[in-house]
Amino acid sequence: MNRYLYDGTADGLLSSIAWILEEEPDPEKVTLAKRMDTLFEEGFTIGTDATLAESLFFRLKQHAPDAAHTLYSFMLAEKEGMETSLLHYVSLAFKHGDKVKGYLTHPAVRDIVNVAQKAGRELHRMKGLLRFEKLQDGAYLAKMEPDYNIIHPLADHFSRRLRAQHWFLYDVKRRMAARWNNGTLQFGTIEQFTTPALSEDEKKVQALWQAFFKTIAIPDRKNPRLQKSNMPMKYWKYLVEKQGE
């Protein structure tokens, strides 16, 4: 059984998968792991090739769009230690097409689909739970601390939705930011973040939302457990309506 290693980057992962699919007669029999550079590490290291990585994703998208979407969501999760599963999943996706996502009795498919689903779920959740604050200069800023690295697809969503606004997304844990202004979307990292001043009417609008949030609940049906299961407390930190609770 052959063992392969890659450099730990996303491009490295995808390009080594592309390489193995090309060179190995039975990719489901080999393993792939991140290179640790320890003394007794065994395995053949595959070099990183960004164009190869890109072309793999492109071919998969043509062949099995759903499976490519799963791969994309899986990559958002930045999970380590599942490289072999991913290799087997991609190999199966080329073999079976989009039907592969139903092959949940296969351990590799199940692992990849589960992780992808969790990342996809958080992305969907954040589309609702993200909160923008209006700044003094008229731009809007939303801070978040998601479990998965979802800033790219999230920014895409808001670039279609809040087109006429100038806004920023900021992933506090990863120090990553997205900026939308005049029809262009940019990404970058921020080393030193200082919270800018809020616009004058911001606190007033927040108070309106807090008041609405309180009165819209039916007192006779109070159900904090259901509220928490739908909206886990880890997201409350940036929710305007949950401040001061």
Place this chain on the structure above:
Amino acid sequence: MDTLAKLQILSGAARYDASCASSGSKREGPSSGTGNTSSSGICHSWADDGRCISLLKILLSNDCIYDCAYCVNRSTNPVERASFTAREVIDLTLDFYRRNYIEGLFLSSAVMQSPDQTMERMVRVAEALRTEEQFGGYIHMKIIPGCSSDLVRKAGLYADRISVNIELPSQASLQRLAPQKHKHAILEPMALIGREIATSLVERKASCRAPRFAPAGQSTQMIIGASPENDFQILRLSQGLYKKMNLKRVYYSAYVPVIADNRLPVLAAPPLLREHRLYQADWLLRFYGFSAEEILSDDAPHLDESFDPKTAWALRHPEFFPVEINGADYATLLRVPGIGVLSAKRIVAARRFSRITPDGLKKIGVVIKRAKYFITCSGRSFEKPDQPPALIRQRLLLGESSEAPMSILPKQLVLPGLIA
């Protein structure tokens, strides 16, 4: 009165409307404006009662000329009255939308001077949002029964979803509790909306520039437990609404006593379990291929409190079981208690690759706690075969005794397709 005080009164008055969906519509929105809609819908928060908040749900006014017994806004109830100006509603909607608090606006109203006058003011808000403000987000508008059909048509052109509340499940109850409302004034606009939606769909097939009419369809709501109708009557009514009027959703709202009235029952608490069972039965009608007559009958017109309606059906029909996981078609799998739309789809998809073993069934995420009494896997039973229904009934009750009957409520029903 300032906007904050009005918002408190007019959202408090709107909270008894159960509808909160923001799904079913896919709108790109004008390029220079704000907002689009997502076909799966997005929840933005969850209130202290656990219900999702996706729309700014408010009344335009709670100043009502009607005197419906069950309603907090009835004219003889001494509550504080308020009305929004169109500008106030528009600013609230946009301020909230730009901060991603909401998916859009849910606008209803008490009947101010007349149905026409009220509906016209509501339509004007939606019109201004769409045309002056270029708002592309979701709009759900209530139709005031008795307003002109021109206003209904206009509402459907601006809104994603429109709805007429049926309020009570029968003409007799309507007459007793809401004497100013009439069955025909409710059903007529519903039928009109159904026709307009159908026409618009045909026209849009011919030309994508044809106007959309309520692309997210129409829904309705009825109050449960304020009047004497049984579950069978209610379910048959819903079935008729889905089949004949093409409704997207019927909402059930457990009656919450807001004011004492000798025409109303005295309840210790809102009938939440009954509401929950009705929603489960409603799901069986829409996604599981059941008919109201299979779920209930004139002899047994009430939904079982201890079992969900599908389990109750299965216990009455031992001849249908066991169902073979590796052979049964999708529709048959859906009839197994504990196997939902997602599980049935997973079973069908996984069977393409290999036979499913009992272990594999668990691995693909099918919960067999209830299903195990009703299925076989390649001929093998999970439980001793041919147990009498009475015994299964008892074991199911014991198996579920770890949760009190009310603790099943927190599981909010999710639309299939929402989470793939």
